[in-house]
Every structure is written in structure tokens, then in C-alpha cells.
Amino acid sequence: MKVVIMPAYNEEQTVGAVAASVRPLVDAVFVIDDGSTDRTAVVARAAGAHVLSHVINRGLGAAIQTGIVAARRAGADIAVTFDADGQHRAEDIPRMCAPIEVDEADVVLGCRTVDRGQMPLVRRLCNVGGNALTFLLFGLWVKDSQSGLRAFNRHALASLALSCDRMEVSSEIVKEIHARHLRLVEVPIAPVYTKYSLSKGQSLTVGIATAAKLLLNKVMG
Amino acid sequence: MSILQIVVVIFVLFALTRTVKKFRDGGLALVWFLVWLCVWGAIGVVVVLPQTSQMFARLIGVGRGVDAAVYVAIIGLFYVVFRIFLRLERIEHDISSLVRHLSLRDGGVDSRVSAHEPHDKSPQQ
Numbered sequence: 545m546k547v548v549i550m551p552a553y554n555e556e557q558t559v560g561a562v563a564a565s566v567r568p569l570v571d572a573v574f575v576i577d578d579g580s581t582d583r584t585a586v587v588a589r590a591a592g593a594h595v596l597s598h599v600i601n602r603g604l605g606a607a608i609q610t611g612i613v614a615a616r617r618a619g620a621d622i623a624v625t626f627d628a629d630g631q632h633r634a635e636d637i638p639r640m641c642a643p644i645e646v647d648e649a650d651v652v653l654g655c656r657t658v659d660r661g662q663m664p665l666v667r668r669l670c671n672v673g674g675n676a677l678t679f680l681l682f683g684l685w686v687k688d689s690q691s692g693l694r695a696f697n698r699h700a701l702a703s704l705a706l707s708c709d710r711m712e713v714s715s716e717i718v719k720e721i722h723a724r725h726l727r728l729v730e731v732p733i734a735p736v737y738t739k740y741s742l743s744k745g746q747s748l749t750v751g752i753a754t755a756a757k758l759l760l761n762k763v764m765g
Numbered sequence: 766m767s768i769l770q771i772v773v774v775i776f777v778l779f780a781l782t783r784t785v786k787k788f789r790d791g792g793l794a795l796v797w798f799l800v801w802l803c804v805w806g807a808i809g810v811v812v813v814l815p816q817t818s819q820m821f822a823r824l825i826g827v828g829r830g831v832d833a834a835v836y837v838a839i840i841g842l843f844y845v846v847f848r849i850f851l852r853l854e855r856i857e858h859d860i861s862s863l864v865r866h867l868s869l870r871d872g873g874v875d876s877r878v879s880a881h882e883p884h885d886k887s888p889q890q
């Protein structure tokens with residue numbers, strides 16, 4: 545069974561189209577409505593997604609954790625995390641799942657490869673900084689530690705022990721991959737950068753706050 | 766005794782009675798009861814006998830008693846802030862767990878508890 549986990553916060557503009565685009569490729573789409581104040585849940589449900597709603601906003605990490613629990617309970621063999629803002633392409637899902645289906649990987653991370661001119665400089669700096677910090681803290685170098693497109697097999701879903709509620713969850717996933725000795729394959733993907741999708745995701749301020757939180761968590765053990 | 770010393774002594778006595786009452790009501794663990802007894806007691810002693818702070822300052826190699834008191838207070842406050850931070854982290858984690866439980870229940874996801882439910886990574890206090 546293959547499922548998509550789609551965290552969404554105030555994404556009524558895009559979640560319907562995104563959920564509808566991935567629905568034919570998987571057995572179920574779990575949209576985690578993270579305390580949205582717009583019609584995200586209604587739109588997602590109309591597009592054929594199974595919606596799980598947080599009564600209050602808890603953050604990307606909390607939404608992903610809810611999706612992982614839902615995937616486990618549904619008995620998923622493969623779970624793909626997929627952004628609701630239209631940044632990811634549905635056609636990348638088969639390529640993401642392929643290494644798992646031939647048992648070459650437990651986790652597949654989508655690595656954004658894009659012309660330098662497309663990704664804003666600040667976003668590129670945040671990505672490089674995120675990769676470097678993730679490597680320094682957790683000992684695993686990945687080409688795109690902050691990518692939201694990931695695939696997990698059943699073993700990885702059962703092994704992951706996540707605790708971060710906010711955007712630092714991306715680095716925590718890398719930490720878990722390393723700590724639990726999960727087999728990792730990185731697959732190149734081409735993100736879709738629109739004005740809307742660029743307005744989402746990590747700004748420099750959020751990136752700095754995420755880095756500070758990761759450092760603090762490391763110190764606190 | 767100065768007015769300030771009298772006021773502080775009264776406050777310390779009040780704080781001591783509140784601490785004892787809290788312990789008797791079961792709202793304070795023995796360890797913390799003893800810690801707070803020492804804290805209030807030390808404040809009372811230093812206020813009534815200021816020369817004790819000077820003795821303590823000489824003991825730890827600091828010039829003045831009031832400096833030693835400030836250094837100890839700052840260290841103590843940092844520790845309290847650290848404990849509060851841990852507590853907040855725990856509360857945030859619990860809120861997320863509760864919100865998750867509600868969303869899964871209301872979303873009708875199969876509620877079978879599998880052998881692989883998420884590990885509880887609550888921050889240690």
C-alpha cells in the first residue's frame with residue numbers, strides 16, 4: 545500500500561490541485577490540516593484526500609508525525625511526504641518509490657536540482673547552511689537536507705522516532721536515518737518555483753530560528 | 766536592624782510557611798522542599814547577619830559579599846530558567862500528542878495500536 549502524507553497550513557489555493565494530482569498514483573492521500581484558518585480541509589477532502597485536522601497549529605514536524613502515525617495504522621508499505629504548496633511534481637513519486645520497491649533503500653530523499661537563477665539566493669544559502677549544520681550535528685551529509693519530498697518504507701516508518709514539531713524536523717529525519725542505520729538514496733527532483741510556493745517554506749529568519757533550535761536540542765540531548 | 770532587613774525577614778518567614786504548607790499538601794517533592802528551605806534560610810541569614818556573605822565571598826575568592834550573592838543568584842536563576850525551558854518543551858510535546866490523538870480519532874484512521882507506535886521521545890526533565 546502506497547500513501548502520500550501532505551502537511552498543509554492555509555493552503556486552500558493549491559492543496560486541491562496538488563492532492564488531485566497525486567491521488568491517482570497512490571492508494572491514499574493523507575492531508576494533515578495543521579490548524580488552518582481557511583478552507584484547506586474542505587478543499588482537500590473534495591479532491592479525494594483523507595483529511596486529519598489539528599485543532600490548533602503545531603508545525604510541520606507535528607503534522608508529519610501525525611501523517612506517519614496514520615500511515616503506520618493504515619498498514620502502508622511506502623509513505624511519501626509531499627508539499628501542499630505546489631512545489632513538488634506528482635510525476636516524481638514513481639521515481640521516489642523505485643529504490644524502495646527494488647529494496648535498495650529504506651528512505652529516499654528528493655534532492656532539488658535547479659538552475660542557479662531559479663532558486664533565490666537566500667533560499668540557496670539556507671539550504672547550504674541547513675546541509676552543513678545537519679552534517680555537523682548529526683554526522684550525515686545529504687545534498688538537500690531541507691527537501692520536503694521524501695519516501696519511507698515500512699521499516700523506516702516503524703523506526704523513526706521524531707520529536708521536533710517545527711521545521712527542524714527535516715534535519716531530525718536525517719539524524720534518524722543516520723542513527724537507525726537506514727539505507728538512504730537521493731533522487732534528483734526539479735521543484736516548481738512559483739511566486740506562491742516561494743512565499744512558503746523557510747525564510748532566512750525562520751532558517752536561523754530553526755538552526756538555533758537544532759543547536760539547542762543538541763545541547764539539551 | 767534596618768527597615769529593609771525587617772521587611773526581608775518578614776518575607777522570608779512568609780515564604781517559609783508557604784513552602785512548608787505546599788510540602789504538607791503534597792504539592793512539593795521532598796528534594797525541592799529541602800532546596801527551598803535552604804534558599805530562604807540562606808537569604809534570611811545573609812540579611813540578618815551581612816558579615817556571613819563576606820565570609821562566603823572570601824571562601825570562594827570574590828571581593829565583596831554582595832558580589833558573591835549576585836553571582837550565586839545569577840547561577841541559580843540560570844538553572845531555574847533551564848528547568849522552565851525543559852518544562853515548556855515537555856508541555857509543547859504533550860500538546861502536540863494530544864492534538865495528534867484528536868485528529869486521528871476524528872479522522873477515523875484505524876485505531877488499532879500496532880507494535881510500532883511512535884516512540885515517546887519526550888524531553889527528559
